């Protein structure tokens with residue numbers, strides 16, 4: 001993350017916040033915003049943006065935008081580095097749609113192991129038959145073509161054990177599967193959520209070699225783009241079935257097609273169809289519906305809206321992908337939030353200016369993440385516009401807000 005050439009922003013207390021929405025955001029999420037908010041797809045001079053999979057362009061992040069809420073998990077549709085440079089906090093809603101994705105993975109596993117898709121298509125093709133006995137005889141004769149196998153006793157490899165992956169792993173254990181997992185960056189929270197019956201693998205290759213089914217639960221990062229490629233596919237167990245309900249970019253589609261054609265991969269079950277994949281019998285493809293349930297849409301919208309509000313009103317940061325976690329109970333009616341480059345003597349410069357103006361600090365939180373640092377400073381009196389201006393002019397300050 002690089003921060004350079006910034007014009008620091010300097011803002012006095014807002015009375016009304018404008019939130020611009022993209023995509024359909026569940027009404028219950030929009031209802032979280034109080035009467036001090038104007039929320040609409042047409043909002044002018046937006047303080048915050050709220051979106052799902054809309055591919056956000058830098059020019060849509062207008063000068064007054066302070067935060068972006070992604071009502072979902074993935075933020076690869078948001079130019080996060082650009083936001084960091086501008087001091088814009090990007091939030092996501094981790095876990096809010098995890099159950100929906102987990103349930104679709106359950107369906108994916110079943111669709112991949114039984115002749116459900118082909119069986120339904122076969123029955124749909126019998127529309128012209130009008131003799132019930134003949135139909136019954138035909139079905140009994142043909143059903144051998146749709147035989148599958150059971151999940152119980154098979155091994156599921158879960159790559160990525162975050163909010164979704166850990167739920168998937170635990171669910172598969174309940175379905176009687178053996179579960180192996182790989183996640184070099186597992187968080188302590190995720191590790192706590194994971195059943196101790198999930199066998200941890202030391203490498204991706206080890207997981208691929210052991211699994212009858214592989215499911216991916218990773219964000220798109222430089223390290224995960226095309227993680228499943230011609231080379232890694234060499235490690236899979238012959239006939240293994242690959243599920244991708246994470247992101248298209250994690251899998252090299254051409255390599256998957258080659259592995260299917262070579263009989264190495266048994267099936268590809270995914271939420272991300274691409275040209276060249278349609279109509280194949282060894283692919284079951286869906287239109288990115290992993291999180292498309294009433295419940296998930298509502299959970300995500302509520303979480304994203306609450307996080308945006310807490311940031312706009314109190315400067316608190318929960319579930320940001322580019323700023324540090326920062327939560328401070330309010331102690332006074334006067335709070336400053338200051339974001340700055342993560343370099344030495346920033347806090348000293350800030351508090352010196354406050355002291356110069358006889359402003360007493362009541363409480364203070366200073367956090368950093370990568371190149372960014374963030375401060376919440378509760379003070380005993382309302383700093384004047386001139387003080388805020390002076391703070392914003394400190395070399396390295398990205399933004400100052402009076403909350």
Ligand code: 3PG
Nearest residue numbers: 052053071072073074291
């Ligand atoms: C996510 O990143 O949370 C899922 O891919 C869902 O995306 P959606 O909100 O566009 O359905």
